[in-house]
């Protein structure tokens with residue numbers, strides 16, 4: 001990130017606020033309270049507002065005439081109603097003052113009209129003009145509603161013109177930054193369009209609804225019994241009528257366009273309600289609810305209030321402790337992804353329980369919603385998917401954003417390659433670095449057309465309308481994602497698609513396809529299916545994720561006096577490498593209550609403390625424990641003797657380079673850990689404290705939280721937000737069984 005230029009101090013500047021309404025008054029109050037500038041002056045036609053402002057200490061003084069006020073000022077803020085800007089600018093141009101060192105800005109909600117007014121008044125766009133718009137407000141108006149904290153952590157959008165001088169832009173930026181606001185720049189036309197949708201349209205609707213209902217005969221009753229919904233929806237109808245009148249005049253075109261789109265949506269809903277079309281209603285309501293929830297979490301992450309920021313989580317793990325208790329870790333991530341994909345493409349309604357409400361699985365869920373699939377939930381792990389059939393997906397309005405989820409991107413690449421529409425798959429910074437050639441190359445062999453960034457990195461631009469042909473593919477690496485991608489593409493391909501893997505990998509795709517009634521031939525490390533069939537909706541009970549349980553298996557093994565029961569964990573034999581490896585190291589693990597639920601074996605897993613010993617990890621177990629190695633390395637660090645892992649070069653292309661991230665972290669704790677190109681050698685010993693970088697990798701972050709149980713000092717783990725991708729309640733659950741983890745949240749400004 002480039003350093004931001006330091007903003008000019010305002011300490012020598014006199015700021016003149018013209019128009020002492022709620023916004024102008026709040027700005028004056030904010031500057032005064034923060035001693036942000038030399039003096040705050042104000043001018044308003046209403047002398048009473050000026051007197052009140054002076055009396056309340058919101059301004060320093062108000063000169064006798066506009067000319068005197070302007071003459072004294074270095075920065076002029078025009079805070080009059082938007083339709084008044086034109087005449088005010090004309091009045092300003094006529095004043096006998098030296099403009100050379102003055103800067104002009106405004107606070108209007110529409111920016112195009114400010115430029116037109118400036119051109120009219122000055123005959124050109126002056127270089128000292130920097131239009132602005134604080135995204136903050138209140139339904140209250142007038143100077144009495146002034147609030148010095150109104151702009152704190154709010155956005156202020158500046159729309160500098162091509163003529164605006166850099167010095168002027170910096171001064172206006174400094175003015176708002178001094179009030180605690182986050183300042184960003186936008187193009188004028190874009191500003192007016194965005195605001196028409198996000199602010200002007202909602203105000204218009206609120207005014208209209210209240211006015212319509214107030215005009216009805218039984219309006220007394222309506223308002224007397226008005227429930228929370230009415231109150232919430234119409235709060236903004238109490239806003240200043242003059243100001244809003246001006247806004248709708250000034251931004252007419254953009255508002256009408258937004259209103260047209262809204263009317264179309266309303267018509268669809270009208271039709272659906274009148275014909276009792278539940279599918280359409282459910283679709284609209286579930287999509288809207290999901291979008292609103294997404295928006296709320298964006299708000300909570302300060303995305304709107306504090307633009308360009310997101311929170312940075314740090315874990316502080318106190319050393320020592322025992323692990324005791326019964327817990328159920330969240331649902332299996334691999335199965336959760338697949339339940340959405342197959343449920344969406346099935347005929348009928350699929351009901352899922354135990355769904356992982358973590359960001360990776362939710363990214364897949366959102367992607368299918370974006371392709372028109374109605375999905376209810378998740379509510380306490382329950383998801384209901386109204387399948388659209390293999391050919392029922394619709395083209396999404398924009399790229400499908402898959403966050404941090406490699407599984408989502410690789411599996412969906414196979415499905416998307418066979419659709420009739422074009423689609424683009426994107427992801428976060430980590431996913432954007434991960435290799436996709438491993439799926440793109442064989443998909444191209446099947447007839448797909450996919451563009452990637454250099455070296456096969458995302459985004460993937462997948463072209464629709466290609467007919468795929470089955471292939472027989474010997475996979476160069478043991479990867480369930482590659483295998484699953486090709487089998488899913490194979491559903492649409494002509495003839496048979498078969499894959500052979502160099503080592504057995506997780507088989508959830510094969511099992512779930514069978515559960516949806518799709519025949520798959522499976523034999524040791526070979527799987528095949530033929531295109532042209534269909535999927536039939538089913539019910540899915542997702543077990544707890546063994547990859548999440550693994551953190552507690554290692555924790556209970558290494559922490560003295562521990563005894564933990566992990567309930568209803570998936571023990572599919574293609575996933576149990578972690579149990580086998582820990583047992584080879586001497587761990588005390590017993591399975592109880594073994595049963596098969598919905599085609600997947602599950603059990604309760606009990607783990608008690610044990611003295612572990614170093615081992616050479618058998619090759620065939622590597623793909624069966626691929627995600628558990630970060631925490632297994634912690635077990636190795638606590639074991640007696642040397643542990644050696646080879647043949648695990650895949651670890652270098654996960655959410656981070658897990659060999660390097662773990663080696664660095666363990667070395668920082670004083671452990672003898674030697675990274676190898678395809679593995680690691682770890683000599684067990686004592687661990688101290690340190691600050692560890694998780695590189696935004698959920699499993700690295702959790703592994704070092706486990707390490708603290710045997711460290712002699714505090715471990716600080718940075719960049720832990722992504723734990724939410726696979727294990728959203730990790731800290732709560734860990735602390736409930738004896739970890740002593742604290743989370744520190746810092747707002748990061750990019």
Ligand SMILES: O=C(O)C1=C[C@@H](OP(=O)(O)O)[C@@H](O)[C@H](O)C1
Pocket residue numbers: 333334335407478479480481482484506626627650
């Ligand atoms: O198919 C899956 O659900 C997964 C397969 C594995 O990836 P690879 O196929 O890259 O080994 C694993 O690491 C990932 O967490 C989930």
Ligand SMILES: C=C(OP(=O)(O)O)C(=O)O
Pocket residue numbers: 333360404405406407408627654655699726
């Ligand atoms: C590698 C992992 O996931 P993905 O590939 O789906 O990002 C993981 O969860 O450890």
